[in-house]
Amino acid sequence: MEPICAEVFPGNYIDSKTYTKFIQNNDIKKGIIVADKDFPPSKIKDELEMRPDLHFLTPIKRNDVRIVNNNMLDFEGVLDGVDSRVLYKKSRINGGRYLYAFEDTNKEKAEKDTFIDKSKKEELFKKDKYYKKKELFGVIVFESDLDMPAKVAYSCYEDRWLLELVFKRYKSDECLDKTRVQGDFSVIGAEFIHFISTLATCRIIRKAKLAGLLDHLTYGDLMEDLSSAWRTVNAPEYATSDDGYWINTCDMVFAELEALGLSIGSSKFIPKKRGRPQKNTVNTGIKRKRGRPKKQTQTP
Numbered sequence: 001m002e003p004i005c006a007e008v009f010p011g012n013y014i015d016s017k018t019y020t021k022f023i024q025n026n027d028i029k030k031g032i033i034v035a036d037k038d039f040p041p042s043k044i045k046d047e048l049e050m051r052p053d054l055h056f057l058t059p060i061k062r063n064d065v066r067i068v069n070n071n072m073l074d075f076e077g078v079l080d081g082v083d084s085r086v087l088y089k090k091s092r093i094n095g096g097r098y099l100y101a102f103e104d105t106n107k108e109k110a111e112k113d114t115f116i117d118k119s120k121k122e123e124l125f126k127k128d129k130y131y132k133k134k135e136l137f138g139v140i141v142f143e144s145d146l147d148m149p150a151k152v153a154y155s156c157y158e159d160r161w162l163l164e165l166v167f168k169r170y171k172s173d174e175c176l177d178k179t180r181v182q183g184d185f186s187v188i189g190a191e192f193i194h195f196i197s198t199l200a201t202c203r204i205i206r207k208a209k210l211a212g213l214l215d216h217l218t219y220g221d222l223m224e225d226l227s228s229a230w231r232t233v234n235a236p237e238y239a240t241s242d243d244g245y246w247i248n249t250c251d252m253v254f255a256e257l258e259a260l261g262l263s264i265g266s267s268k269f270i271p272k273k274r275g276r277p278q279k280n281t282v283n284t285g286i287k288r289k290r291g292r293p294k295k296q297t298q299t300p
Helices: 015-025 041-050 065-069 105-122 127-136 150-173 184-210 219-226 251-259
Strands: 031-034 054-059 086-092 098-104 139-144
Touching (some): 015 041, 031 150, 054 150, 086 150, 098 105, 098 150, 105 127, 139 150, 184 219
Parallel strands (some): 031 054
Antiparallel strands (some): 086 098, 098 139
């Protein structure tokens, strides 16, 4: 997953107009467009007809009558191969389109907690509103013109959300949008930086996944480790782990560098899960009673 194109529109453009313009200007002919609720597929009807290999996967509002009419909350299975606990249902509706419903139990709890915390803060519990939303906590329903496995639809949504997080990292967390200049060219330049940064990050994530590093490390931990790999100014262009030009680099970092192809070597370090390992306790099967043992007395 990585971005392939980006475009800046004036702030007074309505979303439906930018939707069509973006497809036309970038000549997008093939793929699945995963858009927000503000970009309904009805706005690109002509574009979809002219591009038979272009499809859409768009979330619908939680109060959409099609959710109730098609019993989309009557989930039919659990997705396998995903990190979260996700229930799903797929249904073909009138007009030949499909609905895909997902309920993430982690997001369900988070939304429920947010509602309750807000009620505590405002010192007002809106009972009717709570029970109206209760069944929809953690639920997202998509509309699509494509018949595909539910896991594929969920993976498309997950990839798009990951892209949002990567953009946020470089747009907000890293403050790379501060060009200190006003005007259209400043905005376009800032978005260009976001695009290049996001593209590079997506490729780093994919490379780390293929190397198996993200099985036991988070992306943040990996970047922190790699940032500690320093070399002297007179170091040769191609690095080897034992060339003597590294500055206080530990075995764990060498193993990560070699896995990514950034250094050549044969590190024997085996990456382990971070944190203090649990103590190995031997269970003898005999439990000692609590408290100080009684003093033994001998009888004559």
